[in-house]
Amino acid sequence: MIELEQVAYGYAGTPLFSQLSLDLAEGSFHFLTGPSGAGKTTLMRLCYADLQADRGEVRLFGQNTRALDRDGVAMMRRRIGVVHQDCQFLDHLSIAENIALPLTVAGRADEVAGNLNELLDWVGLRAQANQLPPELSGGERQRAALARAVIMSPDVILADEPTGNVDWEMSQRLLTLLAELNRMGKAILIATHDLNMIRTVKGDVNARVLRLKDGELTHAGAEL
Amino acid sequence: MKIDLQALRDLVVGDAQADRSIPPTGITARLTVFVSAAMATLAVFALALSLSAGRVADRWSEELAQAATLRLPASPIQADAMLSAAINVLDTTPGIASVHVLTAEEQRALLEPWFGADLPVETLPIPQLIEIVTDDEYDQAGLQARLEAEVPGAVLDDHTRWREPLIAAASRLRAMGAVVLLLIGAAVAAMITLAVQASLAANQRVIAVLRLVGATDIYIARAFVRRFTLRAIVGAVAGAFVGLIAVMLLPNGDVAGGFLTGLGFAGAQWLWPIVIPPLSGLVAFFATRTAALSRLKEQT
Ligand SMILES: Nc1ncnc2c1ncn2[C@@H]1O[C@H](COP(=O)(O)OP(=O)(O)O)[C@@H](O)[C@H]1O
Numbered sequence A: 001m002i003e004l005e006q007v008a009y010g011y012a013g014t015p016l017f018s019q020l021s022l023d024l025a026e027g028s029f030h031f032l033t034g035p036s037g038a039g040k041t042t043l044m045r046l047c048y049a050d051l052q053a054d055r056g057e058v059r060l061f062g063q064n065t066r067a068l069d070r071d072g073v074a075m076m077r078r079r080i081g082v083v084h085q086d087c088q089f090l091d092h093l094s095i096a097e098n099i100a101l102p103l104t105v106a107g108r109a110d111e112v113a114g115n116l117n118e119l120l121d122w123v124g125l126r127a128q129a130n131q132l133p134p135e136l137s138g139g140e141r142q143r144a145a146l147a148r149a150v151i152m153s154p155d156v157i158l159a160d161e162p163t164g165n166v167d168w169e170m171s172q173r174l175l176t177l178l179a180e181l182n183r184m185g186k187a188i189l190i191a192t193h194d195l196n197m198i199r200t201v202k203g204d205v206n207a208r209v210l211r212l213k214d215g216e217l218t219h220a221g222a223e224l
Numbered sequence B: 001m002k003i004d005l006q007a008l009r010d011l012v013v014g015d016a017q018a019d020r021s022i023p024p025t026g027i028t029a030r031l032t033v034f035v036s037a038a039m040a041t042l043a044v045f046a047l048a049l050s051l052s053a054g055r056v057a058d059r060w061s062e063e064l065a066q067a068a069t070l071r072l073p074a075s076p077i078q079a080d081a082m083l084s085a086a087i088n089v090l091d092t093t094p095g096i097a098s099v100h101v102l103t104a105e106e107q108r109a110l111l112e113p114w115f116g117a118d119l120p121v122e123t124l125p126i127p128q129l130i131e132i133v134t135d136d137e138y139d140q141a142g143l144q145a146r147l148e149a150e151v152p153g154a155v156l157d158d159h160t161r162w163r164e165p166l167i168a169a170a171s172r173l174r175a176m177g178a179v180v181l182l183l184i185g186a187a188v189a190a191m192i193t194l195a196v197q198a199s200l201a202a203n204q205r206v207i208a209v210l211r212l213v214g215a216t217d218i219y220i221a222r223a224f225v226r227r228f229t230l231r232a233i234v235g236a237v238a239g240a241f242v243g244l245i246a247v248m249l250l251p252n253g254d255v256a257g258g259f260l261t262g263l264g265f266a267g268a269q270w271l272w273p274i275v276i277p278p279l280s281g282l283v284a285f286f287a288t289r290t291a292a293l294s295r296l297k298e299q300t
């Protein structure tokens, strides 16, 4: 569904990686680990066409991102659920409206009513539905971000440090939710530098662990 | 054009959720309404000026085209002979619709403002005036030549000399009013463009989030288009109203009266200011759309 082939990327001329390849197949579950600053977020942004590769090819559902115009990028993003590292909410809208935003901007506001409550229950935010994002705790925000990422029923979900600012219990809860999504057949990619967390769910799902360091992407299953 | 029709439909029907996705802005909104109102008031004045000047120019040139005066020199002895010669020339000249020889009474009325009511015009050697109404075939130069040959001393005055520059001025005033209206439209477009750019810059983060969740440029632009178009229309309605009141309060001269006292609208012309709000909305609509779409393309 998402393929990176020999991708090179760098900010302002400083190369971050030069030949990175990755294939997120249907129903797969990947962890992306690596030290802070290794380029995990950058890799994710390449995966939802927020950045364009300097060299190499990024294909989303078989389409080269370089061939997409701005509307094409918008359409792609409707098919990929993303939990951004900093959540990216609109602070003047309620949590419910934020979660429904992908449907709203897609002109499918009429589908909100049917999906929203179920989703709010799933992430346990029914009581907070009408609060504004800044009023929520870190864990609640992360769960809201996850709800927003899945409201369009995407086949792929990318989560960038979804457990970054939350306590252990909450991170377990989030991972359980993501594992549930994976059992429903969705491809999952989770970026994290928290190896403990990976160990606790390894039994639950058939996950592969990728390690990004010094511009190289390697499989790191064995060392865990 | 199909897309624009769709956009116009969206504008009227609206999308409350799209509107809500961009947070409301205070100062830009009020300034847009204010400038739009001020421009609409100016537009009403420019319209009044242009339409009044047009009326004056039309009336004067109509009169000019149709009226002339023939003056026969004061000559007690030859007066009758000269008059019949002149009438003869006029009768046999094509393009003369009617000829009216001023009576002694009428001549006295003309002189009365200067010499009083008891002037004995019958006994005074004063020139004889003949009013001529002409039609389309009238050939001023030809008549002039015949009169010179057959009625020596007769002076044909078709008022061209003194009225032409006035008509030219009135026509130019009308054109100036139209130019001012165009400039006002351009100023509104420029102001809206600046306001939209400021608004887009202020909402950069919001726009980035909308893009991240799959919003197209058109969707984002629409929220701004609707907002600015409505502001421009609301402002223009208020401004046009104020302008109309001001024009109504102008001192009202008689219909045939001077130029300055005739400033304003006549009859159906009062309806003209009604087009200002929709026009203002149209200008705002296209200015916002163009500014927003081109600016969004620059942002990632
Ligand atoms: N927008 C940016 N402009 C310039 N440099 C950036 C930008 N974003 C990230 N970087 C740099 O790129 C490197 C990788 O960042 P990032 O992808 O965020 O890493 P990670 O998510 O693994 O912590 C870091 O050195 C960071 O400073």
Ligand SMILES: [Mg+2]
Pocket: A040, A041, A042, A085, A160, A161
């Ligand atoms: Mg990161």
